Amino acid sequence: MxxxxxxxxxxxxxxxxxxxxxxxxxxxxxxxNSFHFDGWIYGRITAQEGFGQNKKPDLSDHTPVEAGDYLINKGQKLYYASVNRSGKIGWEKNTCSYAGQTAYVIEILTDRASDEYKNFLKKRKIPYLICGKDEIDFELILNKLYTIYDRRNLMLGGxxxxxxxxxxxxxxxxxxxxxxxxxxxxxxxxxxxxxxxxxxxxxxxxxxxxxxxxxxxxxxxxxxxxxxxxxxx
Ligand SMILES: NC(=O)c1ccc[n+]([C@@H]2O[C@H](COP(=O)([O-])OP(=O)(O)OC[C@H]3O[C@@H](n4cnc5c(N)ncnc54)[C@H](OP(=O)(O)O)[C@@H]3O)[C@@H](O)[C@H]2O)c1
Missing domain, CATH: 3.40.430.10 (Dihydrofolate Reductase, subunit A)
Known part of the structure; x- marks a missing residue:
């Protein structure tokens, strides 16, 4: 209220x-009244508090990572795009469930995210999109989800x-x-x-x-x- x-x-x-x-x-x-979403977008704090992803990521792999996006898990029915500017969410698996639906995680990072965090995501088989240098470029998030992951109807969940x-x-x-x-x-x-x-x-x-x-x-x-x-x- x-x-x-x-x-x-x-x-x-x-x-x-x-x-x-x-x-x-x-x-x-x-x-x-369903919106028939083909993806959800949630903020970093919501992933940690609302979806219980509050473990620290394992940042022990220092292998250098090529710049750019990491594009795997294409063609899934539903995605969870997680806005996580500097790479703080310790995902335990590459899917996330809510209200009987399961979505594949896509991490939205900026250039602030470390190679260690990217290696952590790769080991978990979680794709990532680089959307911004220091700050998030929100339009770029939508462009990439549209062109690369073929999303047409996204729910911004908070x-x-x-x-x-x-x-x-x-x-x-x-x-x-x-x-x-x-x-x-x-x-x-x-x-x-x-x-x-x-x-x-x-x-x-x-x-x-x-x-x-x-x-x-x-x-x-x-x-x-x-x-x-x-x-x-
Ligand atoms: N009732 C509901 O339906 C519902 C839905 C969703 C969430 N929730 C609750 O809401 C709470 C979290 O909400 P919140 O508002 O505190 O946080 P949030 O929107 O989930 O996350 C915000 C975070 O996103 C990152 N960010 C970076 N650049 C940003 C920018 N330009 N604009 C916005 N965010 C940017 C920041 O983290 P970095 O500094 O790491 O980049 C920022 O702290 C949780 O308790 C959750 O459970 C409830």
Whole structure:
């Protein structure tokens, strides 16, 4: 209810019903409201906290690595593109599962990532795309996922820092928000749109396309973006 995406609020019965609504629509390809994603994009903190990938990667292999992308595992049905600028996620395997679906991991790195981390990924059979020098080039992520991995319909799943960055750059067509009728008053937990990283808060306006009322007062809201007061840099 207060724009938080993690925290105590999730323990209420009302929030659990909202969670079920989210999974039974967006992630259920038999639902009329499914987006039929062929890939997900998640931020580094979400992979570590939300998907439990918080082990440290093994960085013991110092073999020099050729510059450029590492392109394996093409032709899979579903991918999990993991934005991980400098290479901190210690994946234990090359797939990730959520709500009954399993996706193949693709790491999105910048030139900051070390050869040791790239060797770690290669051993785990995880492909990587270099998208940026020091900072992430968000448009390049989408271009590479489109041209190399043939993706057409991606779900940006969060967290809030990553959501803000993609939306602010005009790279998001629609926002699907499931609102749980619950809150916990914690000022420190992650919020759904967060300009902490880019430090340029400003108004973004939305147009409602569809709304569904679920059980126990959960709301499913589908919007397009109608205005963005971004100052061009
Ligand atoms: N309820 C839900 O549906 C939902 C969905 C997703 C996540 N979550 C929760 O949200 C929390 C994490 O969200 P978060 O907002 O803190 O983090 P996040 O969006 O998952 O990850 C942000 C990180 O991405 C990297 N990054 C680098 N450049 C960036 C840029 N220009 N813009 C954005 N990110 C950039 C940074 O890590 P580096 O410095 O390593 O590059 C940054 O700290 C977790 O607790 C997760 O469980 C909830």
């Amino acid at each position: 207060d724009g938080k995406i993690t925290g105590q609020f999730g323990k209420s019965l009302e929030a659990k019903d909202a969670g079920k609504l989210f999974e039974s629509t967006g992630f259920n390809n038999n639902s009329n 967290g809030g820092i990553l959501n803000w960055s993609f939306i602010d750059q005009g790279l998001v067509d629609e926002i699907l928000l499931v609102v749980a009728p619950s809150f916990d008053g914690n000022p420190l937990t992650a919020q759904v749109f967060n300009s902490k990283y880019t430090k340029d808060p400003h108004a973004i306006g939305l147009k409602l396309k569809k709304a569904i009322v679920g059980s126990n007062g959960a709301l499913w809201l589908r919007y397009t973006i109608s205005s963005n007061n971004r100052k061009e840099k």
